[in-house]
Every structure is written in structure tokens, then in C-alpha cells.
Amino acid sequence: MAEINCPLCGKANPDDFEVCQYCQARLKPLLAPDSAEENSLPQDETGVEEPTSPAAAEIPEWLQELRQDEDSLELEPERSSDELAADISEATGDAGSIPTGTPDWIYEVEQETQRDFDHIEPPPPSPAEPGPEPAALPDWLESIRLGLHGTPGLASSQATEPVESTGPLAGLRGVLAADALISRSRGPATRPAKLRVSANQLVHIDLLRELVESEGKSQPLPQKPSISSEHILRWGIALAVCLAVVWSIIFPGQPAALPAFQEETAELNRLIEQLPDGGQVLVAFDYEPGEFAELDAAASAVIDHLMIQGAYLTLVSTTPLGPVLAERFIEELQPVHHYTAGVQYVNLGYIPGGTASLVMLTGNMPRALPYTIEGLAAWGSESQPVLPPLQGIQNVGDYDLVMVLVDDPDVARAWVEQVEPFISSSSPQGSLGMVISAQLEPIIRPYYDANPRQVHGFVAGLRGGASYARLNGREELVRSYWDSFGVGLFMAVLLMLVAGLMYSTYPLLTRPSKSDSEVKG
Amino acid sequence: MSNLDIFGAILGFALTLMVFSYLIGDNPLFRVAIHIFIGVTAGFVCIIVINNVLLPRMIVPLISGSMEERLLAIIPMLLGWLLLTKISPRLATFGNIPVAFLVGVAAAVAIGGAVLGTLFPQINATIAIFDLTTSRGFDTNKGLQLVNGIIILVGTVTTLAYFHFGTGPQQANPTGLQSLLRGFNQVGQVFIAITFGFLFAGVYSAAMVALVERLSFIVDFLKSVLLPLLSS
Amino acid sequence: MKFPFSVAVAIGIGLITLAGYFLNIPVLQTLRMALIEWATTLAAVALLVGIANLFTIHWNKLTSGKVGGLYSAILIVSLVLTLGVVGWFGPTHTYSKWIFNNVQLPVEGSLLALLAVILVVAGVRLLRLRSSMLSIIFIITAMVILLATGPLFGISVPGLTELRSWIAQVPAMAGARGLLLGIGLGIVAAGLRVLIGSDRPYRG
Amino acid sequence: MNFPELMGLAFVGLFLGLMLGSAFYYRNRPAPFVRQIPAFGRVRRAIGLAVEAGSRLHLSLGRGNLISTRSAVAFVGLSILDRIARSAAASDRPPVATSGESTLAILSQDTLHDASKFMGADYDPLRGQLTGLTPFSYAAGAASLIHDEATGASLLLGSFGSEVALITEAGDRTESLTLAGTDNLTGQAVLYATAQEPLIGEETYAGGAYMGAGGMHQASLIAQDIFRWVIILALLVGAVLKLVGVL
Incomplete structure (x- = not known):
């Protein structure tokens, strides 16, 4: 019998076969x-x-x-x-x-x-x-x-x-x-x-x-010009926003008044005012380094107030870079108070496990955070006594005030849900205060409005910080941002309104020709 | 001002401009800046985690801990060594057990946290608004408190209902339930939009403070460089 | 269905941890805390694996001579330098703080500052991309809140601050609560899928 | 035993029961109707286009501690990654996953490895990348990957904050599609404005069901729907009882 070689695999097949017996390729x-x-x-x-x-x-x-x-x-x-x-x-x-x-x-x-x-x-x-x-x-x-x-x-x-x-x-x-x-x-x-x-x-x-x-046929994609209207839009907006801000920095006009009394801010002010002499305060630096501008401005007056009150500070963080931020904050923003590590404040560093481990603070804190960021035994050893800020502290309930600086809604909620119940149940005067990024206000405010309060006072964003600064007269940092901030926000709203309306109505005006081509396509 | 400070300010200025160059378009300067940034961040995080977690949790108990502490440190130690095999693609199989361990704990923490940390507290808080015997911060009278409470309740319920996934087969005339759902949907959207709008404005405020801070820095830097030049 | 050992580990450990949340039995609660502690320690070990992954990716890019090789080299150098300096001197030493203050903060602050432009562009384009009721209310709320947040050149619009507070206290909070409840349900579902071994993101 | 814990146990038990029950019920029946989420339809199409055009698919799993409630959304992202990796395994530019946390990076590698093994394709461990260890460094790394790799579509399913705008911006500039959903509320607000296909709230968790990741994902939608109305009922009844002073 004659044989056909498979065109695909090359093996010989009987010529009456339709498909290759080896690779199933068609022979004929x-x-x-x-x-x-x-x-x-x-x-x-x-x-x-x-x-x-x-x-x-x-x-x-x-x-x-x-x-x-x-x-x-x-x-x-x-x-x-x-x-x-x-x-x-x-x-x-x-x-x-x-x-x-x-x-x-x-x-x-x-x-x-x-x-x-x-x-x-x-x-x-x-x-x-x-x-x-x-x-x-x-x-x-x-x-x-x-x-x-x-x-x-x-x-x-x-x-x-x-x-x-x-x-x-x-x-x-x-x-x-x-x-x-x-x-x-x-x-x-x-x-x-x-x-x-x-x-x-x-x-x-x-x-x-x-x-x-x-x-x-698919619609052929139009050739993209190297500079499109999208580019011009982006550049225009970037230029407008930056120029407005730079202009207000270089040529400051009449300074605008800082926002007045806000209840939650005043409440936080009262809490700090009421701290006993040498009161112990836990301060959590739970924000990302990128947010430093806003949180610095919002918190500087608050931390300043704590230091004026002579409070001992314990610094912790649930974010890995928080301890470095905390160290920088104390040394560079508040140099006038001459707070020294190991004396007036102690930096216990990163809480292993982040928010999942917050509950450890309600248990045995010496076990959860045994060392300072410098690697010293914070809670005392044979050679050294317990550091002053930590004397008499066993868990988070022993602090006179817990202050959380936070930019993340989930982290903020974790502090309120996991730590606050313990604070208020363990001591009548213990309280939770917060300095939050402006975006967290709708998430934190309900806890402040709750009865009983779950957050006992807070400062929200630059606005809250400005309001607090006005209360205790430490206005320098906030002042330097406040007017340009206003100009920038106004410019943003103006752009969204004017450019947004123009941009979104433009296709409506030119629709006839466009819809024609769509129908053809 | 020391030389180190001056060099630092120049570096910070250069890096800021390099990042801002992204506003013009993706470009090599921006790439250089963020690659430096990623490397630096990773280095910092790595050291802090080693100092704050690995040393006190795994190394110190083995060296100076009591017998009980040593025993407790052995299990994470073993799992940790197994996990390290994930570095090498060839050995990675040995790391499957610690990864499964992590996933198991993570899933349980997520469920426990969601039920006890989100669902129950949020339900309780919504109900608690209707306790008119205790006044809350912002309501000056009971009538207003009730109205606000009802708005909050309606908002919460319709937002939650907005996400309803199931739907009957598509019909020309929607059933009563479907019309009701559609109504909920519309109202829920309004509340979602307001919430997102507020949060968006909040994020924008934070970004604007950052922009003001950076531009102030640039202006200050240029002033400190240019003024001596101009005056000389 | 294959049932490898790692699946048993994930399910078993998960169930014990979950039981520790809901059952008031001291042994279970202690066990839950211990398991979470071990997991956080493991997550820290995983970080070393992650650093190795970051290093390998960029090392490969560098040695393969691709276009981005130079950037990868820069990343590796800055990683190694930081590891060296911060590791040797400690994170609070002057040198470490110098790196943090002059590299980390400027770049990260500038990246956030970029959002001040990116988000306006997004706001301008939103209605063209999605002209729905949701988008319109979204953008109007955002504009009102922005105006109420900053100092309007010293002009005070009556009622604006009160409106801002009311929005935060009532409608925005209601929406956030509804969203959080829905997300809570989603988390429970996703977690349970893993706990019963239906989703297995690990290898077995 | 405390009341909330008991309620919690009952809640989880019933939820699980409902999930298993509906999975069993729909085993041999057509899947129940679910409402349209157009974003998923478009993303399926974009995946097909990307595979055909030989452009890279990119899935980002977010950042944030795995040992927290944030893990759940990452698990959803991982099951979708598995789905995508299987359908695009034979492409010579298989999908790449980025994450901002080491454990997530390991999990993404494992998922990709499994999918490749299942499809008989080659596996490259560098397709599961850690692009940075903090939110902004992660976002910057993921953004530069989008610029470098000519990604056809980016799916962002994980925990993100406001930094996610950098990733969506990169997607925008390279004209690739971005579908994004997260558990973080501020992240969602930013995504609503910046992503081409934003997922709102709970929709993110339904991703598995809409992308065909398995029967159990469908079943959990049913359980979620039922408990949604249980919660709504509890809210309404609780509010009335509180108002009349019973609770």
C-alpha cells in the first residue's frame, strides 16, 4: 500500500487515511x-x-x-x-x-x-x-x-x-x-x-x-498627536494651581483670620489643660511620611500644649516609619522644650503587627514593647530603673491621655474600637484624643458625637490645627500655610467649576458630527 | 548651618523638582527620584522591623529568655526559617506551610475584626442615635435630633441596600420589590456621592497642604540662594 | 479534590483563631493571641523575603541590560546604602535622620503634592467620563466642602461652616456607615471562603 | 459568655451555613441572576484585548498589613489574579502582579505559580513583584511598572489609600484601562474620581463572582444579600425599640 508522509510531523501514513495517525493533522x-x-x-x-x-x-x-x-x-x-x-x-x-x-x-x-x-x-x-x-x-x-x-x-x-x-x-x-x-x-x-x-x-x-x-471592521484608532488636548488640560491645571500657590507665598496679602472656636477642638484643649502635673501621655504617630505637612501643622500646637503642661510622652506607632517621624517631630518641631529621649519622652517604636496587635497594649505593655527605638530596655533592668515616662504604666489604661495622630480611616477606627473601651473602663479620667487628617472627619466625628463619647476631642486637618493654634497662641506653622492653602483650594474649586463645565459640555456642543461618525462606525 | 545641612537642602530641593517634573510627563528625572525613594524606604522599613520585631521576638528570647520563652520562640523560628526558603524559587515549596499559617490567621482576624469591630459597633451606633433621653453634641433640640437620626437611618439603610446583588429575571414591568429596590438604589446613590465627595475634599485638603509646604520650601530655598547672589 | 497538608494548616489555624474571638474559653483566647503574635513575627520574616524579591527584580533588570537598568542600579544603591547607614548607626542617629529628612520626606511629600494637581484634573474630567447623578452630587459636595475648609480670602459666607459640619455629621456619616456595613459583609464572605478552603491563595 | 461574642458566633455560623447551602443548591442549577456591574463586563473585554494585543495585564493587590481586616480584599484580588493568570497563561507576556506588602507578594507568586502549573505554562517568580514597602513607595513603583510594561489593563483590587491616584494616573497616561476597588473609604473616594472603572464599596468583594472565580463566590453573594436585609431589619427594629425606650 502506498504511503503518504504527514505534512506536519513527517511520518508515513497509509494513503487512505484522512488524518495522520500520529499527530491528527489532515493528510489530504x-x-x-x-x-x-x-x-x-x-x-x-x-x-x-x-x-x-x-x-x-x-x-x-x-x-x-x-x-x-x-x-x-x-x-x-x-x-x-x-x-x-x-x-x-x-x-x-x-x-x-x-x-x-x-x-x-x-x-x-x-x-x-x-x-x-x-x-x-x-x-x-x-x-x-x-x-x-x-x-x-x-x-x-x-x-x-x-x-x-x-x-x-x-x-x-x-x-x-x-x-x-x-x-x-x-x-x-x-x-x-x-x-x-x-x-x-x-x-x-x-x-x-x-x-x-x-x-x-x-x-x-x-x-x-x-x-x-x-x-x-473595528474602528480604526485615530493617530494620537504627540501633544493632545489632554496634555494641555493637565499642564494648564498644574500651572494654574502651582502659580496661584506660589504667588500667594511670594506676595502674601492681608492675612486671613484663623478659624474660630470649634467644639471638638476646644474639648481637646480642655483635656490637655486638665492634665495633672507630670501627667503621662501616650502619643501614637500613625501616619505616612507623605502626610507630614498636614499632620505637622495640625498637631504642632497640640503637642506644644502637652509639652507646656510638662507631660511625659510615650511614643508608639503602628506604621513602620512612624517611629522615625515621631523622633523627628519631637526634635525638630519642638526644640524649645528641650525634651530628651529617655527623660521626658520615650520612643517605644513600631508596634509589631500594626493594628492587629493594638489589643496587646491593653494587656502587658512591657512584654509587647520591651525596648526603646535606640534598643534600650525601656522598662528597667538590673542596671537601670524604669524610664520616667513609663513609671507606673502596665497597660494603655494607665495613661492620663492617649493621643493618636492618624491619616488612615481603618487605623483610626482600630484605635477607637479596640483601645478606647479599655481606656474608659479602666480609669474615669483616661481619655482618647485624636489629631486626624481632614479626610477622616466623617469617620471620626460620629465617635465624638456618640454618647458616651468614644473620641473625647479631636483636631481635623489644617483647619482644626488652625483653630487649636488660635486657642493656645502657637500660630507660626499654621499661619505659614493658612493663606496659601485657602488660595489653592479656591483655585481648585474654580478650575473644577469652570474647566469642568467647559470640558464636559464641549462634547455636547460638537455632538452632531461625532454621533454621525459613530453611526457610520 | 553645617555642610551636611546645606547638602541636604540641595538634595531635598533637587528631589522635589524631580518629582514635580511628573506634572509635565513621565521622564527620567522622575524615575530617578522615585527609585531612590523606593530604595530608601525599603531600607528604613527593613531595619525598623528587624529591630522592633525580629530581634525581640525571635533572637532575644532564645539568648536570654526563660525556658518557657525559648520554647515559645522556637515555633515561629522554625516557621520563619521555612518561610525564608521562599526567597529561592527552587526551595519555595518548603515555605508553603508558613504561608498557609499566615493565610489562616489573616482570614480569621479579618472575620473577627469585621464582625466585632465593624458590623456590630456600626449597627449599635446607628440605633443609639434614637436614644432621645441623652442629647448628643450637635443637636440643640429633640426634634432636630430625631430628624437627623432619621436621615442617618435612611442613609445607612439605602446605602446598604444599594449593593444588593441579586435580581430577578429582567421583565418589562418590574415587580413591586424591584421598583422598591430601584428607589433604594437612587436614594443610596445620593448618600454614597455625598460621602465620597466629602472624603475626596478631605484628601484634597491634605494634598493641598503638602503642595503648599513643598512650594514654600522651594521658594525659601531659592530665596536663600538667590538673595546672596543678587546682593553681592 | 486534593487536600494537601497546607490546606489543613490554613483551615485548622484559622478556625482556632476565629474561635478565640467568639468563645470565652481562656485556653482558646491565649492560643489566639499566641497565633496572632507568631503570625506577626512571620510577617516580619516575610518582609525579608520581600526585600530579597525587590532586590532580585532590580538586579535582573540591571544585569539584563534593559532600558530601565540604570534606575534599578540607583534603587539598589540607595537600598544598600540605607540598609548600611540605618542598620549600622540605628534609625535615630543623625545620619539616618539626614536620609529620612532629605530623601524620604521631600519625595513622599512631593508625591502627595502631585495629587493636588492630579485630583483637580480628575475632578474636571469626571462629568465627561461619567455624567451620572452620583458624579454630579459628588463633585458639588466636594466643591462645597473645599470652599468651607479654607479661608475664603477672609470672606465669611453665612452658614457655610455649619453646612460643612452638618454634612460631616449626618449624610456623609450615614453613607460611610452604609459602606462600612457592606464592606463588613464582604470581608466576612471573603474570609470564610478562605477558611473553608474554597479560595486557596497559598500553594499546597 | 458575653452577648456580642455569642451574637458574633451565631452570625458567622449562619453566614457559613447560608454560603454552603446556596453553593450546594446551585450546584446543578443555573446560577441566580445578579445585577449588572458594567465595570466587570468592560474589564473582561479589556483582558481579552490585552491578551490578543500582547500587552501586559497588571493586577495590583494593594498594601497594608495582611494580619488585619485588610487581608479580605486582597484575597478577592488573589482569586481574580488566579482567574486571569489561567486565561492568559499561554500569552508570551503573562500577567504581572504588584503589591505593597511582602506577604501579599509571596501570595501573588504562589497564585501565579499554581496557575502556570495548571496551564502547563512556564512560571517566572518575578511576575509577583513587591514594588515598595510603604503606601507611596508601592504606588510609585507600581506606576513606573505601568509606564514600563505597556500594560493593556490594570486591575487594582486591594487596600489602597489616597496614594492610589498615582497608579490610576499612570494608567491614564498610558491609556490603559484601570478597574479599581478597595476596602478603604478614602481610597474609594479617590478611585471614584480617578479610575476609569471604579468599584464602589462592597462591589469589590463581588469581583470573584463576576469574573467567574467559582461557585462559592456566587454563593457568598447570596449570603451577603440575605444578611444585608437582616441588618437593615435589625437597624429599623432597633431604632424603633430605642425610640420607645425598650432597648
């Missing part, structure tokens, strides 16, 4: 031109085809040339199908119209949607033998493509067209309309499995491509 191409000539398929279909095959005489000269080119290509099985496409396009001098690895209509649709198909490799053929790579797309991609394009033209043409099974086109649907071509073909007597394209087929492919393009 669907695009066989003529049933009478089918048996004259050359045996060496693996890819290397003799130009002097019996059928060669019938092939037009231009196609012979082309085929010779292809033959040389086919000797390089490692080349990707897209490279073949490029080479063949070159050979025919008709770029883009010869369907090869990927049918050109798919290729063009892709190009138009700016999708770089080159990056997606087809899965390797199952047998490891060398052979031209099939252009099959992976299943998942195929399904996505169908789902994505969702165009009836594409979907129906794919549904009715046969699947190509051999050669570089293997796996793609509807490459050539086989049945329709058989009767009309005037092509060469023998048709190798690969990349044989007659003029007739080209006509059909063009037809098909036009069909598909007309129905399934």
Missing part, C-alpha cells in the same frame, strides 16, 4: 483542486517540493518562481509563519495581499486595531519533530477573538467555512473556499499542502476580506 488537503488529480499528489509533501515535479509544466511561470521561493522558505521550518508571510509578500511585490501564516484579512483587521499579533505564539505542535509551525491559535484565544469581535460577518463566515488542517494555515477557518474552487480552478495540477495560491483564490480571498471588513 481540503483545498484539493480536482478529484481526478487528487491521487497525483506528490509523496514528498513534508515541505520540500521538487520544482521539477510532474505538475510543474502546468504551472504558470510566475507561480513557479514563487514556489521556488517558497521551497527555499520551507527548508527553514523554524521560521515563523509571519516571517513567511513577509517573505512571500516581498517575493510577489504585493504586500499584504497573499494569505500566508495568518490570512491577510485577519492580519489587516489586527493592524487596524493596532494589535501586535506577533507577540502571541501559537502552541508548539504536539510532536517534537521539525515542521512548519501551524498557524493555529490557541483555543482560549480563538474564543476570545470570537467573543470580542462579535461581528456577525466574522462569526458566520467562520461557522460555515471548513477548518484548515495542514500547513501553516492549519487551524484557521475559512482560508479558502474549497468546494467552490474545485470546479473553477484552472490552477496547477498538483497542489502542495502549503501556501499555494492561485489567482482565483486570491479573488475569493479578496472578496471574503471585503465582506469581513465591511461587517467586522
Whole structure:
């Protein structure tokens, strides 16, 4: 019995087999031109085809040339199908119209949607033998493509067209309309499995491509200019905001009054005022370094007040960089008070585990935070006594006041939910105060308004800080920001209002032309 | 002012300008600044965590702790060594047990925290508003307190209802329940929008203070450089 | 269904920890605290793994000669320098604070300051991208609150401060509460999926 | 035993029961109807486009301590990462995950590893990246990855604060789609204004169900819905009882 070599894996198969018994590739191409000539398929279909095959005489000269080119290509099985496409396009001098690895209509649709198909490799053929790579797309991609394009033209043409099974086109649907071509073909007597394209087929492919393009063409993306209106919008806004702020810094006008009395701020002021002499205060620095400007301004008057009262401070943090922030705050913002580490204040550093471990503060604090940030034993050892700020402290309930500086809603809630109940239950005068970033106000205010209060007083953002500074007369830092802050906010509102209205109504004004093009698309 | 301070100010000034250059577009200067920043931050966090967690929790108990402390430190120590194998892709399999341990604890902490730390306290707080026998901070009279309380209750309920996921099959004429849900949806949206708007304004205020601080720094720096130049 | 050992660990440890929250049994509560403590210690060890990951990624970028190699080199140098200085002198030493004050704070502060521009751009474009009732109320609330937060060139609009307080106390708080309750439900669902082994983000 | 703890136990027990019950009930039945969240539809489409165009998919898992309530949203992000990694495993630019916390980075590597193994694709441990250890350094690192990698779409599902605006801005400038959801309220407010496809509140936790991450995700939506109305009922009844002085 005669044998056919599989075009894909090269192994010999009995010639009456439809598909290869090794790799399931189709042995007899669907695009066989003529049933009478089918048996004259050359045996060496693996890819290397003799130009002097019996059928060669019938092939037009231009196609012979082309085929010779292809033959040389086919000797390089490692080349990707897209490279073949490029080479063949070159050979025919008709770029883009010869369907090869990927049918050109798919290729063009892709190009138009700016999708770089080159990056997606087809899965390797199952047998490891060398052979031209099939252009099959992976299943998942195929399904996505169908789902994505969702165009009836594409979907129906794919549904009715046969699947190509051999050669570089293997796996793609509807490459050539086989049945329709058989009767009309005037092509060469023998048709190798690969990349044989007659003029007739080209006509059909063009037809098909036009069909598909007309129905399934994606909107071509407009070429993006290097400087778009988006850029101008961004630059304009950046310039306006920055210039307004810089102007107000360089040419300060009449200073605006700091905001007056706010109940929650006054309440915090009262709490600090009531601290006993040498009162002990736990201060948590729970904000990110980026927020330092706002929290510094909001908290400086508060911490200043604590220091005027001569309070002993214990510094902790649930964020890893908090301890460094705390150290910086005490030394650089409050140098006049000459607070010394280990004497008036102690920095216990990062609470291991962050908010999940806050509950440890309600238990045994010496065990939870045994060392200062300098690595000293904070709670005393044989050689040294307990540091003054920590004398008599066993847990967070022993402090006269707990002050939390915070910029994160979840961290703030964790302090209120986990620590406050313990504070208020363990001592009648113990209380929780907060200095919060402005964004936290709606989250913290309910705890202040609750009855009994769960937050006993707070300062919110620069506004709250300004209000507090006015109460105790420490206005320098807040003052330096307050006016420019107002100018900046006003500029922001103005931009959102004016530019926002213009920007959002512009498409409405120009809609007719735009919607026209949408309908066409 | 020492040389170190002057160099520091120049560095801070340069880095600030490099970050601000992002306003023009992504560019190499911005990249350099943030890569320095990422490296510095990672270094700081690493040392602080080693000093504050690893040394006192794993090393010190083994060296100077009591027998009980040593035994307690051994388990995290073992798990920790296993976890370190995750550094090498080849050995990473050994690290699966400590990772599973972490995930188990994390899931439990999340559930416990959400139920006892969020759901129950928020429900309680909403109900507590209707206790008219005790006045709250901002309500001057009982009538106002009740009105505000009702607004809060309506807001909370409709916001929560907004997220309802289930829906019946789409029909031309929605059922009564569907219309009710749709109404809730609309009202809930108003409250969500107000909340987001407020929070957005808060974030913006924080960012604006940061911008003012940075621009003040730039202006001050330039003044301190330019004024001596101009006066000389 | 495969049931590897790590799944058993995750479920077992998780259930014990969870029981420690809800059952008032001293042993369970002590166990819960111990497990959380171990987990936080492990998370600290994980940080070392993370640093190694950061280092490897940038080392690879550097040695592969890709375009971003220079940035990676800068990152590695600043990481190693910081580790050296802060590790050797301690985080509160003058040198460490110098790095913190002159690198960390300016860059992070500037990044937050960038938001002052980015968020205005977003606010300007919001209505064009999503013109819904939600967006309109969002942007109006934001503008009102911003005006009420700063000093309006010394002009005081009557009732503006009171309106701001009322919004914080009533509608914004109500919305936040509804959102938090919904998120709480989501957290319970997500946590339980992990606890019953339906979601397994770890390897088994 | 205290009342809240007992209630808590009952709550969790019932929730679990409902989840398991509805998972069992819908095992052989069509899934229940859920409302449309257009963001998920668009993101599925964007994933397909990104895979086809050979551009990178990027999923960011946020920052924040894993041992806290913040882990839950990261777990949702991880199950979606698993889903995406499986559908795009064979792409030669498989998805990349960034995070701002070491344990999350390890978990993202494990998830990607599992997905690659399942799909028989190669696994590169550097696809699960830690881009920074604090919120802003993480966001800056993730943003520069978006600029570098020509990401087709970025999914931000995790715990983020206001720093997330840097990531969405990078997405905007590279004209890639950003879908984002978080548990953090201020993060949500920022995302609402800056992300192209923001997820509001609880929608983030439903991500698994909408992205087809498994039956249990569907089942938990049903449990969430039922408990939603239980809570609403409790609020209304509690308010009335409080008003008349019973509670």
C-alpha cells in the first residue's frame, strides 16, 4: 500500500487515511483542486517540493518562481509563519495581499486595531519533530477573538467555512473556499499542502476580506498627536494651581483670620489643660511620611500644649516609619522644650503587627514593647530603673491621655474600637484624643458625637490645627500655610467649576458630527 | 548651618523638582527620584522591623529568655526559617506551610475584626442615635435630633441596600420589590456621592497642604540662594 | 479534590483563631493571641523575603541590560546604602535622620503634592467620563466642602461652616456607615471562603 | 459568655451555613441572576484585548498589613489574579502582579505559580513583584511598572489609600484601562474620581463572582444579600425599640 508522509510531523501514513495517525493533522488537503488529480499528489509533501515535479509544466511561470521561493522558505521550518508571510509578500511585490501564516484579512483587521499579533505564539505542535509551525491559535484565544469581535460577518463566515488542517494555515477557518474552487480552478495540477495560491483564490480571498471588513471592521484608532488636548488640560491645571500657590507665598496679602472656636477642638484643649502635673501621655504617630505637612501643622500646637503642661510622652506607632517621624517631630518641631529621649519622652517604636496587635497594649505593655527605638530596655533592668515616662504604666489604661495622630480611616477606627473601651473602663479620667487628617472627619466625628463619647476631642486637618493654634497662641506653622492653602483650594474649586463645565459640555456642543461618525462606525 | 545641612537642602530641593517634573510627563528625572525613594524606604522599613520585631521576638528570647520563652520562640523560628526558603524559587515549596499559617490567621482576624469591630459597633451606633433621653453634641433640640437620626437611618439603610446583588429575571414591568429596590438604589446613590465627595475634599485638603509646604520650601530655598547672589 | 497538608494548616489555624474571638474559653483566647503574635513575627520574616524579591527584580533588570537598568542600579544603591547607614548607626542617629529628612520626606511629600494637581484634573474630567447623578452630587459636595475648609480670602459666607459640619455629621456619616456595613459583609464572605478552603491563595 | 461574642458566633455560623447551602443548591442549577456591574463586563473585554494585543495585564493587590481586616480584599484580588493568570497563561507576556506588602507578594507568586502549573505554562517568580514597602513607595513603583510594561489593563483590587491616584494616573497616561476597588473609604473616594472603572464599596468583594472565580463566590453573594436585609431589619427594629425606650 502506498504511503503518504504527514505534512506536519513527517511520518508515513497509509494513503487512505484522512488524518495522520500520529499527530491528527489532515493528510489530504481540503483545498484539493480536482478529484481526478487528487491521487497525483506528490509523496514528498513534508515541505520540500521538487520544482521539477510532474505538475510543474502546468504551472504558470510566475507561480513557479514563487514556489521556488517558497521551497527555499520551507527548508527553514523554524521560521515563523509571519516571517513567511513577509517573505512571500516581498517575493510577489504585493504586500499584504497573499494569505500566508495568518490570512491577510485577519492580519489587516489586527493592524487596524493596532494589535501586535506577533507577540502571541501559537502552541508548539504536539510532536517534537521539525515542521512548519501551524498557524493555529490557541483555543482560549480563538474564543476570545470570537467573543470580542462579535461581528456577525466574522462569526458566520467562520461557522460555515471548513477548518484548515495542514500547513501553516492549519487551524484557521475559512482560508479558502474549497468546494467552490474545485470546479473553477484552472490552477496547477498538483497542489502542495502549503501556501499555494492561485489567482482565483486570491479573488475569493479578496472578496471574503471585503465582506469581513465591511461587517467586522473595528474602528480604526485615530493617530494620537504627540501633544493632545489632554496634555494641555493637565499642564494648564498644574500651572494654574502651582502659580496661584506660589504667588500667594511670594506676595502674601492681608492675612486671613484663623478659624474660630470649634467644639471638638476646644474639648481637646480642655483635656490637655486638665492634665495633672507630670501627667503621662501616650502619643501614637500613625501616619505616612507623605502626610507630614498636614499632620505637622495640625498637631504642632497640640503637642506644644502637652509639652507646656510638662507631660511625659510615650511614643508608639503602628506604621513602620512612624517611629522615625515621631523622633523627628519631637526634635525638630519642638526644640524649645528641650525634651530628651529617655527623660521626658520615650520612643517605644513600631508596634509589631500594626493594628492587629493594638489589643496587646491593653494587656502587658512591657512584654509587647520591651525596648526603646535606640534598643534600650525601656522598662528597667538590673542596671537601670524604669524610664520616667513609663513609671507606673502596665497597660494603655494607665495613661492620663492617649493621643493618636492618624491619616488612615481603618487605623483610626482600630484605635477607637479596640483601645478606647479599655481606656474608659479602666480609669474615669483616661481619655482618647485624636489629631486626624481632614479626610477622616466623617469617620471620626460620629465617635465624638456618640454618647458616651468614644473620641473625647479631636483636631481635623489644617483647619482644626488652625483653630487649636488660635486657642493656645502657637500660630507660626499654621499661619505659614493658612493663606496659601485657602488660595489653592479656591483655585481648585474654580478650575473644577469652570474647566469642568467647559470640558464636559464641549462634547455636547460638537455632538452632531461625532454621533454621525459613530453611526457610520 | 553645617555642610551636611546645606547638602541636604540641595538634595531635598533637587528631589522635589524631580518629582514635580511628573506634572509635565513621565521622564527620567522622575524615575530617578522615585527609585531612590523606593530604595530608601525599603531600607528604613527593613531595619525598623528587624529591630522592633525580629530581634525581640525571635533572637532575644532564645539568648536570654526563660525556658518557657525559648520554647515559645522556637515555633515561629522554625516557621520563619521555612518561610525564608521562599526567597529561592527552587526551595519555595518548603515555605508553603508558613504561608498557609499566615493565610489562616489573616482570614480569621479579618472575620473577627469585621464582625466585632465593624458590623456590630456600626449597627449599635446607628440605633443609639434614637436614644432621645441623652442629647448628643450637635443637636440643640429633640426634634432636630430625631430628624437627623432619621436621615442617618435612611442613609445607612439605602446605602446598604444599594449593593444588593441579586435580581430577578429582567421583565418589562418590574415587580413591586424591584421598583422598591430601584428607589433604594437612587436614594443610596445620593448618600454614597455625598460621602465620597466629602472624603475626596478631605484628601484634597491634605494634598493641598503638602503642595503648599513643598512650594514654600522651594521658594525659601531659592530665596536663600538667590538673595546672596543678587546682593553681592 | 486534593487536600494537601497546607490546606489543613490554613483551615485548622484559622478556625482556632476565629474561635478565640467568639468563645470565652481562656485556653482558646491565649492560643489566639499566641497565633496572632507568631503570625506577626512571620510577617516580619516575610518582609525579608520581600526585600530579597525587590532586590532580585532590580538586579535582573540591571544585569539584563534593559532600558530601565540604570534606575534599578540607583534603587539598589540607595537600598544598600540605607540598609548600611540605618542598620549600622540605628534609625535615630543623625545620619539616618539626614536620609529620612532629605530623601524620604521631600519625595513622599512631593508625591502627595502631585495629587493636588492630579485630583483637580480628575475632578474636571469626571462629568465627561461619567455624567451620572452620583458624579454630579459628588463633585458639588466636594466643591462645597473645599470652599468651607479654607479661608475664603477672609470672606465669611453665612452658614457655610455649619453646612460643612452638618454634612460631616449626618449624610456623609450615614453613607460611610452604609459602606462600612457592606464592606463588613464582604470581608466576612471573603474570609470564610478562605477558611473553608474554597479560595486557596497559598500553594499546597 | 458575653452577648456580642455569642451574637458574633451565631452570625458567622449562619453566614457559613447560608454560603454552603446556596453553593450546594446551585450546584446543578443555573446560577441566580445578579445585577449588572458594567465595570466587570468592560474589564473582561479589556483582558481579552490585552491578551490578543500582547500587552501586559497588571493586577495590583494593594498594601497594608495582611494580619488585619485588610487581608479580605486582597484575597478577592488573589482569586481574580488566579482567574486571569489561567486565561492568559499561554500569552508570551503573562500577567504581572504588584503589591505593597511582602506577604501579599509571596501570595501573588504562589497564585501565579499554581496557575502556570495548571496551564502547563512556564512560571517566572518575578511576575509577583513587591514594588515598595510603604503606601507611596508601592504606588510609585507600581506606576513606573505601568509606564514600563505597556500594560493593556490594570486591575487594582486591594487596600489602597489616597496614594492610589498615582497608579490610576499612570494608567491614564498610558491609556490603559484601570478597574479599581478597595476596602478603604478614602481610597474609594479617590478611585471614584480617578479610575476609569471604579468599584464602589462592597462591589469589590463581588469581583470573584463576576469574573467567574467559582461557585462559592456566587454563593457568598447570596449570603451577603440575605444578611444585608437582616441588618437593615435589625437597624429599623432597633431604632424603633430605642425610640420607645425598650432597648
